Amino acid sequence: MGRLYERLCEDLRCLEGLKSCMNCGVCTAICPSAEFYRYDPRKICDTVQRADDESIEQLLKSDTIWYCGECMSCKTRCPRGNTPGLLIMALRKLSQEMGYFTDSEKGRQQFAIRRVIGDSILTTGYCMRPILVNPANHPEQGPVWEWVYNNLPEVMDKVGANYLKDGPGALRRIAPEVLSEINQIFQVTGGQDFFQLIEEFSKDKADEMCLDAGELGGDNAYFSEVYTKNSGNHH
Amino acid sequence: MEQEGKKRIWSEYQKEIADDHYFYVRSCIRQTFFPGSETTFLKILRDDLSRDVFEDARHTTCTGIGYHTDIVPFETIMTIAARHFALMTEAGYVNFVPSCVTSFGIYTEILDTWKHFPEMEAKARDYLWTATRREFKIPDNLSHTSDIIYRFRNELAELSGHRLVNKNDGKPLKVVEHIGCHYAKMFPKCGVGGAEFPAVLSGMVEAWGGEVIDYPERRHCCGFGFRQYLIKANRGYSLSNSKKKFESMQPYQPDFIVANCPGCAMFLDRWQYTIAEMEGITYDKSGKGIPVLTYEELAGLIMGYDPWVMGMQMHQISVEPLLDKIGIVYNKKDKYLGSKGQYIGVPQPPHFLLQ
Numbered sequence: 195m196g197r198l199y200e201r202l203c204e205d206l207r208c209l210e211g212l213k214s215c216m217n218c219g220v221c222t223a224i225c226p227s228a229e230f231y232r233y234d235p236r237k238i239c240d241t242v243q244r245a246d247d248e249s250i251e252q253l254l255k256s257d258t259i260w261y262c263g264e265c266m267s268c269k270t271r272c273p274r275g276n277t278p279g280l281l282i283m284a285l286r287k288l289s290q291e292m293g294y295f296t297d298s299e300k301g302r303q304q305f306a307i308r309r310v311i312g313d314s315i316l317t318t319g320y321c322m323r324p325i326l327v328n329p330a331n332h333p334e335q336g337p338v339w340e341w342v343y344n345n346l347p348e349v350m351d352k353v354g355a356n357y358l359k360d361g362p363g364a365l366r367r368i369a370p371e372v373l374s375e376i377n378q379i380f381q382v383t384g385g386q387d388f389f390q391l392i393e394e395f396s397k398d399k400a401d402e403m404c405l406d407a408g409e410l411g412g413d414n415a416y417f418s419e420v421y422t423k424n425s426g427n428h429h
Numbered sequence: 430m431e432q433e434g435k436k437r438i439w440s441e442y443q444k445e446i447a448d449d450h451y452f453y454v455r456s457c458i459r460q461t462f463f464p465g466s467e468t469t470f471l472k473i474l475r476d477d478l479s480r481d482v483f484e485d486a487r488h489t490t491c492t493g494i495g496y497h498t499d500i501v502p503f504e505t506i507m508t509i510a511a512r513h514f515a516l517m518t519e520a521g522y523v524n525f526v527p528s529c530v531t532s533f534g535i536y537t538e539i540l541d542t543w544k545h546f547p548e549m550e551a552k553a554r555d556y557l558w559t560a561t562r563r564e565f566k567i568p569d570n571l572s573h574t575s576d577i578i579y580r581f582r583n584e585l586a587e588l589s590g591h592r593l594v595n596k597n598d599g600k601p602l603k604v605v606e607h608i609g610c611h612y613a614k615m616f617p618k619c620g621v622g623g624a625e626f627p628a629v630l631s632g633m634v635e636a637w638g639g640e641v642i643d644y645p646e647r648r649h650c651c652g653f654g655f656r657q658y659l660i661k662a663n664r665g666y667s668l669s670n671s672k673k674k675f676e677s678m679q680p681y682q683p684d685f686i687v688a689n690c691p692g693c694a695m696f697l698d699r700w701q702y703t704i705a706e707m708e709g710i711t712y713d714k715s716g717k718g719i720p721v722l723t724y725e726e727l728a729g730l731i732m733g734y735d736p737w738v739m740g741m742q743m744h745q746i747s748v749e750p751l752l753d754k755i756g757i758v759y760n761k762k763d764k765y766l767g768s769k770g771q772y773i774g775v776p777q778p779p780h781f782l783l784q
């Protein structure tokens with residue numbers, strides 16, 4: 195039993211997600227990702243179960259672990275009560291801790307997620323808010339969303355939201371003292387360090403690729419690369 | 430026979446849903462795309478059903494999208510959840526009601542983890558105390574907002590002025606119900622009817638006079654996939670999974686789709702537009718698309734709420750054909766006006782979908 199396998203076993207989601215897989219493939223049959231990508235949750239379970247560090251390392255450096263949509267449909271159907279989706283979460287965590295995620299095109303996307311969603315959580319108290327769904331990056335949202343986006347205060351007022359104002363209500367401004375509690379929680383629980391780790395490994399990769407990653411946000415070449423690059427080799 | 434079998438299985442998955450005094454926490458996705466649905470939920474509970482719902486402005490995201498895009502560690506999200514339980518405890522409430530299905534799934538996962546690994550609960554208490562000097566009690570009851578509407582479906586049917594019946598031919602409207610994956614696929618016992626035969630939406634539809642369609646891909650994911658939508662390069666995943674559902678439901682000619690997850694409702698609405706733009710395909714006979722509703726909007730419609738105050742103008746697929754079938758009177762001119770009746774422009778018409 196190797197080092198990576200042991201670290202995986204420290205993650206509760208690995209313990210809960212993979213008890214004993216009999217390789218039946220039911221999870222693969224139900225998996226939305228297996229239909230879209232060259233992806234097979236049964237094989238993931240098999241690789242981890244074999245506890246061979248070399249294959250686990252390969253997996254952690256591959257695009258494969260980033261194909262799952264974390265829908266957890268596999269949990270419902272597995273005759274053994276496994277959850278490959280939870281195992282994936284443990285693998286992704288370890289891949290980021292080891293810095294292996296920057297070896298794959300899909301793994302490198304973590305940088306964009308950290309910059310957009312991570313920053314949004316810490317600076318506004320929301321994972322997602324209307325201003326992040328910019329029609330230029332989201333043509334699929336259609337012209338009605340574009341109209342909403344261009345008229346946010348008016349539309350939000352009409353439907354009873356409390357848009358960017360104090361007090362309770364939808365889309366209210368989250369007070370600075372609340373944000374400081376959230377930031378404090380991230381500090382104490384290792385969330386902040388984890389963000390930092392993603393930043394550092396990503397910046398090293400950006401240097402290696404001769405791309406600028408900036409200090410904040412998505413207005414830089416590395417962000418554009420990871421956010422839009424699709425080699426088409428995933429199906 | 431088959432129906433009896435289903436009923437028996439459902440009876441094993443009857444969850445307890447608190448009757449009153451709710452501590453309400455909002456959803457980032459619902460606030461972004463369907464803020465009027467949250468307004469409607471609160472109005473129905475407070476004004477129509479005389480229930481007590483408390484909201485503390487200091488609650489935040491549960492960080493669920495960060496967790497399921499794998500940038501937020503479990504230790505962090507469980508402490509954010511613990512902070513929300515602390516706000517509930519401080520306010521004197523015991524019934525915790527999240528508006529988001531992703532959040533609901535996260536709270537069920539965290540509570541389950543704490544049950545199996547008490548040392549993690551102790552850790553959460555410790556982290557929370559160190560970070561915020563707060564303490565919490567575990568909620569007596571955890572129900573999603575759709576569970577609450579389900580609980581009161583019969584009372585609402587009695588109070589309502591409308592039925593889910595086509596006023597032109599008197600037949601029940603045909604409804605696709607879509608349950609967000611994280612509602613019960615992880616913890617079937619936490620959802621009404623479990624994961625295979627969830628009754629939370631079908632129960633509402635049937636109580637209000639509609640007919641639920643059982644189509645092959647009924648339980649398939651909408652395709653959100655977190656990172657699979659948020660990153661532009663991955664969006665084909667999201668689109669393809671919704672397309673699979675549309676193709677599967679099309680032969681049954683649904684009058685509308687209703688979803689309990691805000692993400693699913695948004696995707697099933699927007700991807701119809703995208704597919705129409707890309708391929709010139711619509712999944713209804715009229716070429717206008719299949720309207721997609723949140724369950725709050727559906728409840729609001731039967732209760733006679735104004736569709737434009739509920740925010741149904743924010744949908745890409747026009748809801749008017751459905752309003753006409755039910756016989757709801759609405760003012761077409763008001764649809765895109767601001768809150769004071771002012772003109773704020775109108776959306777461009779799509780290239781392919783009819784309006």
Ligand code: SF4
Binds near residue numbers: 214216239276277
């Ligand atoms: S369904 Fe369960 S037992 Fe079967 S291959 Fe998947 S994880 Fe293993």
Ligand code: SF4
Binds near residue numbers: 224228235264278279
């Ligand atoms: S959680 Fe991942 S592995 Fe499981 S069914 Fe969903 S996409 Fe497939």
